[in-house]
Each structure stands twice: as structure tokens, then as C-alpha cells.
Amino acid sequence: MTPYQYLPRASVFAVEHAVTRPVYAVTPADLDDGLLDPVALAWAKAAGYKAEAGSLLLVPGQGSGAGEVVAALFGLGSEPTDAPFATGRLSRLLPAGDWHLETKGLDARHLALGFGLGSYRFERYKSEKQRDVRLAIPSGADRAELERQLAAVFLARDLINTPTNDMGPPELEAAFRGLGEHYGATVTSIVGNDLLERNFPLIHTVGRASASAPRLLELRWGQKGHPRVTLVGKGVCFDTGGLDIKGAANMALMKKDMGGAANVMGLALMIMDAGLAIDLQVLVPAVENSISDSAFRPGDIYRSRKGLTVQIDNTDAEGRLVLADALAYADETPPDLMIDMATLTGAARVAVGTELAPYFTDDEDLSAKFMQAAKSEADPLWRLPLWMGYDKDIRSKAADITNSPSGGMAGSITAALFLKRFVTATKSWAHFDIYGWVLAEKPHAPVGGEAFAIRALYRTIQSMARK
Known part of the structure; x- marks a missing residue:
């Protein structure tokens, strides 16, 4: 029985018609205008409340309700539109119970989603659980859609946060199968030496040193004749770096190296839960890059699989190897859209930091759709150049290509160009080089595993689904 949920935690939103207390989302101007509930406004002025961003003021009752909290003020600061998910703090600040938001001119969907995202806690290994704070769905927000998106993000976070002793290739397969079974999908796997028999040599090579056999997981859902979408996620459950071993500091977070797999699973959840008219394929090469006498060598x-020969110039550039076989397999029956997601290069983090999801594509129309969806969903993306001038850098004197060009320049671009060699028939392809982790707490995201770009990608795929 997989421990992962494919629906959001039941405590996030209040049941319909629940008796709720108000949370007034206010700016300093709202306090000055005096348009707030008179009791709450009087209390705010008496308390010297300034409505600073993320601040909370509890409003006590009067008369027979004295001693009880009857409302709350939540500060948005002077520029609330800059923080669409600021309400994520409320699940941590409010007393237990049912609440509803009172706002003016703000996106109800973002406010509710922010609350839900901020309610996440990774509690699998904790004995103390969080208190139960619930929010009523604001008018104009779609409960099913909110819960679908939360379920996807929570699943991705849970998978990434789980340590490798409970999230190796077999456990990732169990979670993958659980997702497929929940939505009636067909799930298959090719494991161990069968990878060689079925011509997935690079996936086998990277994972063969581990006690947990490497495998290629495949999920199929939907009907033929609908637009075909293939999602490929890097599933390196732990990356020691192999014989080119990482230092201790760089290895500490390598449980998150399957973040690409976690994210495409979250994206697949939304597609299937919404019942989109999509012919969906999900591929996850699940391996552990370990060290033993059978490890592959520099x-x-x-x-x-495609027939291209690859020289191994660094065993720590393993993610592009497992993706290569999976991409080549998908490209043999070209989908209408192929997206791969991977925690692939440190160079991408140097380029855009840890809060943006960088992507590569040579499809201008697709990129425009991504950016439009990113804006509407407040799910930030940034396009990096798939600059063919650097293609010469991945060439090898002894083989067709190298997995690790020398020089260290444009590392995220050369990694994308490496992958591009294995996608030749598919017209629309995009590669996402994501971080998969939150380093510093945000209102809507605790430190830990994170979903990157999948809400924007869901909107993009939703727009191409057959009506």
C-alpha cells in the first residue's frame, strides 16, 4: 500500500455551508479608508495594527462573546499584487477552525490556492501533527480545480521529501503504480537486465551499481485519437556522483534528484483527475547512481537506444544518460508534445536562481503558450537559449557525443543540446531543468521538495485537449 495520497488532505478547505469566521485581507490604505467592519477596525486602531505583509491580528469578541476570537485581520502590505500566494501564511497563523476570506479586488482563486499550498506539512516521520485550520472556498473559485492542483503539488513535495531509504527505485515504482491504479491507467516496468534485452542500455548502465535494480516505468492513459502528450521525468533516487563522487555538501540533498519524476507525476495527476481528452504517456527512468565494483567509469x-555512442567523461552527469534512452523511446512514436523535467544542472541555478523554472525549446508557439500560462497561474518560468552554436561542445573524438563537455561553460545549454540529439521526430519538445527544492521558507511553501512549472504546464496541456 503506497503512503502517498492522490487527493489533497481533507482539512484544507471547509465543508460547504460551514459556519466560518472572517479573515479580512487588508492593506494600510484599507485601514485608512475606514471601510472595514467597525469592530475589527476599532480593534486594529487600538492595537496599532499597520497591515504589514504577512501580519495577523486576532479580533476578540465583545459582550457574551468576550474571550473568543471572532475575526482576524491579515496584512497584505502596500503592494498585495506582488504576492499572489501571501495567504499561505494563514494556515500557520490562524487558530484552529473554519474561516473565510473577506477581500476587495483580489484573485479569489490565487488567495484560496495560496492558503492550500501553505497548509502543506511533510509529517510522515513526525509524531506531532499540525492543527486543523480550514478555509471556505471563496466565491468565483472552483473547488475541484483547487483540490486537483493541491493534490499534484502535495504529491510532488511528498515524493521529493521522502528520504532514499524509503524512496529508492522500487518505492518510486510503487508510488507510480499507485497513481496509475487510482486513475485506471496502464502501468508497466522494465527492470534490471531486461533493460539490456529491451535496448535501454544507458538506463541500465547508470543504475547497475545499486542494490536496487534500475527500471523504466511507463504509464498510459486516455484514448487514441486525442492529442498525444508524453511526459518524461528524471528518476535518479539518489546521486552519489558515481566514481566521480560528489563532496558531502553537494550530496546532502541528492534525495531530490528524482524531482523531475515527482513533478511529471504531479502533472499527470492533474491531467487524469480533470479527465482531459489527452492520450497521455508518462516515462520515468528510475535508478540510483551508486558506487560498487560494477559502477560505470569515466x-x-x-x-x-538511439544508436548514438556516448563517452562518459563524468559519472556525475548521469541524469542526461537515463533521459536519453527514455526520450529516444518516446520519439519512436512521436507525440504531439513531449516535455521532460529533470533536476539536471547546477548551471541552471547559476543562471536563474532557485525560484524560476528554466526551460529550453525551439518551438516559438509553444514557448509563448508557456509564458502566458505562467503569468495566469503565477507559476514562474524563464526560457533559456537552445543555442546550436554550442552543439560542437558535446562532440567527442572517440564517440559520437560526450556526456560532460570540458570547459564548464553554458552547462545547462549543452545538457539540453545533448538531450535534443535524442528527440528528432517529435515536433514540439521542451526540456525543463528544475531545482525541485525550496531553500528558504515562502508564505506558500516550506523548506523542502517543491513542484516547479507543473501548474503552468497543466494549463498549457488543458488548452490543447480535444474539446
Whole structure:
């Protein structure tokens, strides 16, 4: 029985018609205008409340209700539109119970989603659980859609946060199968030496040193004839770096190296839960890059599924190897859209930091759709150049290509160009080089595993679904 949920935690939103207390989302101007509930306004002025961003003031009752909290003021600061998910703090600040938001001119959907996102806690290994704070769905927000998006983000966070002793390739397969079974999808896997028999040599090479056998997971859902979408997620459950071993500091977070797999699983959840008219394929090469006498070595040369030979110049550039076989497999029956997601390069983080999801594509129309969806969903993306001038850098004297160009320049671009070699028939392809982790707490996200770009991608795929 998989411990992962494919629906959001029941305590996030209040049941319909529940008796709720108000939370007034206010700016300093709202206090000055005097348009607030008179009791709450008087209390705010008496308390010297300034409505600073993220601040909360509890309003006590009067008369027979004295001693009880009857309302709350939540500060948005002077520029509330800059923080669409500021309400994520409320689940941590409010007393237990049912609440509703009182706002003016703000996006009800974002306010509710922010609250839900901020309610997340990773409690699998904790004995103390969080208190039960629930929010009524604001008018104009779609409960099913909110819960669908929360379920997807929570699943991605849970998978990434789970340590590798409970999230190796077999456990990732169990979660993958659980997701498929929940939505009636067909799930198959190719495990261990069968990868060689079925011509997935690079996936086998990367994972063969681990006690947990490497595998390729595949999920199929939907009907033929509908637009075909393939999602490919890097599932390196732990990355030691192999024989080119990482230092201790760089290895500490390597349980998150399956963040690409976690994110495409979250995206697949939304597609299936919404019943989109999409012919969906999800591929996850699940491996552990370990060290043993059977580990692959620097200088080795391997033939990929596509037939291209790859020289191994760094065993820590393993993610692009497992993706290569999976991408080549998907490209043999080209979908209308192929998206791969991977925690692939540190260079991407140097380029855009840890809060943006960088992507590569040579499809201008697709990129425009991504950016439009990113804006509407407040799910930030940034396009990086798929600059063919650097393609010469991935060439090898001894093989067709190298997995690790020398020089260290444009590392995220050369990684994307490496992957592009394995996608030749599919017209629309995008590669997302995501971080998969929150380093500093945000209103809507605690420190830990995170979903990147999947809400924007869901909107993009939703727009191409057959009506």
C-alpha cells in the first residue's frame, strides 16, 4: 500500500455551508479608508495594527462573546499584487477552525490556492501533527480545480521529501503504480537486465551499481485519437556522483534528484483527475547512481537506444544518460508534445536562481503558450537559449557525443543540446531543468521538495485537449 495520497488532505478547505469566521485581507490604505467592519477596525486602531505583509491580528469578541476570537485581520502590505500566494501564511497563523476570506479586488482563486499550498506539512516521520485550520472556498473559485492542483503539488513535495531509504527505485515504482491504479491507467516496468534485452542500455548502465535494480516505468492513459502528450521525468533516487563522487555538501540533498519524476507525476495527476481528452504517456527512468565494483567509469563508451555512442567523461552527469534512452523511446512514436523535467544542472541555478523554472525549446508557439500560462497561474518560468552554436561542445573524438563537455561553460545549454540529439521526430519538445527544492521558507511553501512549472504546464496541456 503506497503512503502517498492522490487527493489533497481533507482539512484544507471547509465543508460547504460551514459556519466560518472572517479573515479580512487588508492593506494600510484599507485601514485608512475606514471601510472595514467597525469592530475589527476599532480593534486594529487600538492595537496599532499597520497591515504589514504577512501580519495577523486576532479580533476578540465583545459582550457574551468576550474571550473568543471572532475575526482576524491579515496584512497584505502596500503592494498585495506582488504576492499572489501571501495567504499561505494563514494556515500557520490562524487558530484552529473554519474561516473565510473577506477581500476587495483580489484573485479569489490565487488567495484560496495560496492558503492550500501553505497548509502543506511533510509529517510522515513526525509524531506531532499540525492543527486543523480550514478555509471556505471563496466565491468565483472552483473547488475541484483547487483540490486537483493541491493534490499534484502535495504529491510532488511528498515524493521529493521522502528520504532514499524509503524512496529508492522500487518505492518510486510503487508510488507510480499507485497513481496509475487510482486513475485506471496502464502501468508497466522494465527492470534490471531486461533493460539490456529491451535496448535501454544507458538506463541500465547508470543504475547497475545499486542494490536496487534500475527500471523504466511507463504509464498510459486516455484514448487514441486525442492529442498525444508524453511526459518524461528524471528518476535518479539518489546521486552519489558515481566514481566521480560528489563532496558531502553537494550530496546532502541528492534525495531530490528524482524531482523531475515527482513533478511529471504531479502533472499527470492533474491531467487524469480533470479527465482531459489527452492520450497521455508518462516515462520515468528510475535508478540510483551508486558506487560498487560494477559502477560505470569515466572514459567508458556506451551505445544508446538511439544508436548514438556516448563517452562518459563524468559519472556525475548521469541524469542526461537515463533521459536519453527514455526520450529516444518516446520519439519512436512521436507525440504531439513531449516535455521532460529533470533536476539536471547546477548551471541552471547559476543562471536563474532557485525560484524560476528554466526551460529550453525551439518551438516559438509553444514557448509563448508557456509564458502566458505562467503569468495566469503565477507559476514562474524563464526560457533559456537552445543555442546550436554550442552543439560542437558535446562532440567527442572517440564517440559520437560526450556526456560532460570540458570547459564548464553554458552547462545547462549543452545538457539540453545533448538531450535534443535524442528527440528528432517529435515536433514540439521542451526540456525543463528544475531545482525541485525550496531553500528558504515562502508564505506558500516550506523548506523542502517543491513542484516547479507543473501548474503552468497543466494549463498549457488543458488548452490543447480535444474539446
